[in-house]
Amino acid sequence: MTASASPVGTSDVEYDATYIHARREGALIFFVWFLCLIWAVPVCYFTGYDSNIDPAKLETLWGIPKWVFWGLVVPWLAADVFTVWLCFFYMKDDDLGEDHEVAEMHAADAAAATKGGEA
């Protein structure tokens, strides 16, 4: 590391809003993923992984085994509802900034045009 390096976080410059929002949204999404994991897997395991289930007495809902319905169909629909809320009510429309490569290209074009005009 060069001598110019300084400890991070000592600067008084504000963090970028897009970064802050993206971090908050990412953390929420990770939490929801974890919720889905601890809902789906245990429900399926404790209600659908019994080798002593009598096939003649298998419980179903709309033709779907009950353990699949409560362990996967319901959280799947809940995840879709969450996605709607996340996408339309929670996520911010942040400014992603200008594309530097494209901006540089336009600048180069403008410079070339000016040069041509001068000639």
Add this chain to the structure above:
Amino acid sequence: MNLLTLPLFAAQGQSNAALWMFLVYTLAVLALAGLSNRLMQSKSFLSEYFLGSRSLGVWAFALTFAATSSSGGSFMGFPSKIYTHGWILALWIGSYMVVPICTMGMLGKRINQVARISGAITIPDVIRDRFNSAVFGLLAVCLIVFFMSFNLVAQFKAGSIILSVLLDGVDVFHSTSIAFGNFVGGLDTTGFTQGVDPEYLLCLVTFGVAVIVYTTYGGFHAVVWTDVMQGVVMLIGVLILLPLALTQVGGLEYATSRMAKMTPPVRVTATLERNGDSEEERTIRKGSWIVLRGTDEDDAEDQLYRTVTAFTIPAGKTSSDDVELLKLTTQADIEQVLGNKTIEPIEDVAINETKTTTYKYGQEKPGSFVTGPGPSPKSDSGFLPLSLGISFFFMWAISGAGQPSNMVRLMAFNSSRTLRRSIFTVAIYYTLIYFPLVMIFCCARVLMPGMEAEPDRIMPAVAILLTENIGMGWLAGLLVAAPFAAAMSTVDSFLLMISSALVRDIYQRNIDPEASEKTIKRLSYLCTLLVGTAAMLGAVNPPKFLQDIIVYTGSGLSSCFLAPMVFGLYWPRVNKYGAISGMLAGFSAHLSMYVAGSFINGSFFSPYRVFNIDPILVGLFVSFITVYLVTKATPAPSEELVRRYFHKDGAKVTPPTA
């Protein structure tokens, strides 16, 4: 429902619908490539060719993301697994409920922003600039080229197999294959193509040339537009199949209750003896039914077998060599097949079983197709024990976020608004695709017993059966295009990723930064063409373990890239030492599970599983921990770098040069 009324194998042959659909489809993608190439004339070539000028709107971004993630496996391997293991596949695929938010929402906004700040076009570009390290950029390039080259060969093989399955039964395809095989054999003086199935070879060349041409000529936008078309084809296919399957099976309730009584079939090795004249050669086709009738005297029931391969009883002999058969064990299935008037089972041969192979889990007791962990021919723990159920929640949702092919798409959308709407679109798309697929192929288990003999054909076989039963066989052409579309959309994206790594990350950024656009353009075309051709040639004699290679490379890429990328986007303190160490540690930890597997289990592709969990969890865990610990133990990154990527107005800070 009366078993005999179930529509079974109405379609043993295949109409030309698949061939026509394939031709129309190929012409359509080539036309899209032409349009895309015209678009490139007015824009910055490199940015347009490899990233579509970061201009993707909602539909283009959502569908290219969804289609690229759904490889041929989604429409061939996944249906085959549902058919073979039953309802447990709902849990196997369950984490797709959060895949859109995880793979797009967790990193999307930041990766797009960082790529804009640095002007990055590729993932190694992002890594190099974010960490200000040319070495790190080159390491990322090497890993991408290493993993994706293997994956590309495997995907070419998958696409070719899919095409040959779809065209199986089309007369003109078989005759053309023979002629093509002879033609290639005549040209080949090295023996390179010796022993290669001519049908596979023809499909490989057809599939390969189509993908290489449209990807090379059209670049990123051609890939995206074809992905959109392919995504629509996939969705329409599933939405048509679902009601047809449910109505023809007699409702999902009936299908599930039938599955609850099923037991898996038994693999049998046997010699067949014929009763009749032995002077003539007798050939029995793959997929034929053979019945041994029970007698009333001893109350024996009929026994039903299906041939796994074609075989011949030679002239002058009464018995065959050992052949592979599948023996049905569920009485209702046997009655259903024997009661179907369109099937004429062979009755004049005797079967001498020499070896039987039963499922290691779920063989004896009915109910395994409707409960966990699902029947398994290989594992005593069943198809999906608890530990693997948890692993797959990581595999699809978290590992998916670490795939460079997904990440590069996250750099291509045009605004946060597009990202939000696309996440919603992909969530609905996956809901309409994946759970319905489970229902469709659970119904298929009831409609078409004995398909374990050729499980890869279950998708086209079901499509043909369901559509011909309603007198619309032509519709099968559209439905069977879905798996083909899925394979194409994955191959084109991978091809472009390798090509961009070579041209942008190695040539332009390390060899000749001042290269003219004309040179870059020629190199890009040439690289895409050469990489595609090399992968196609590699697939002429492809390695075995197709699915295993795809799993290894996919999980390996995630083990390498996810942790450095997550920390790089969200932790200002992370430095290049930590990120490089994390990438190498993830690669090594993941690889070591496979190397250990080759010693302990006897095969590289049977990885060692610590506590029965998948190697990807080990790779991710080691990678994340390493990035954190090494970063803490080494100096902080420069203030300029942190400002540029994390602070307000930081993008205006002059970047340090790597």
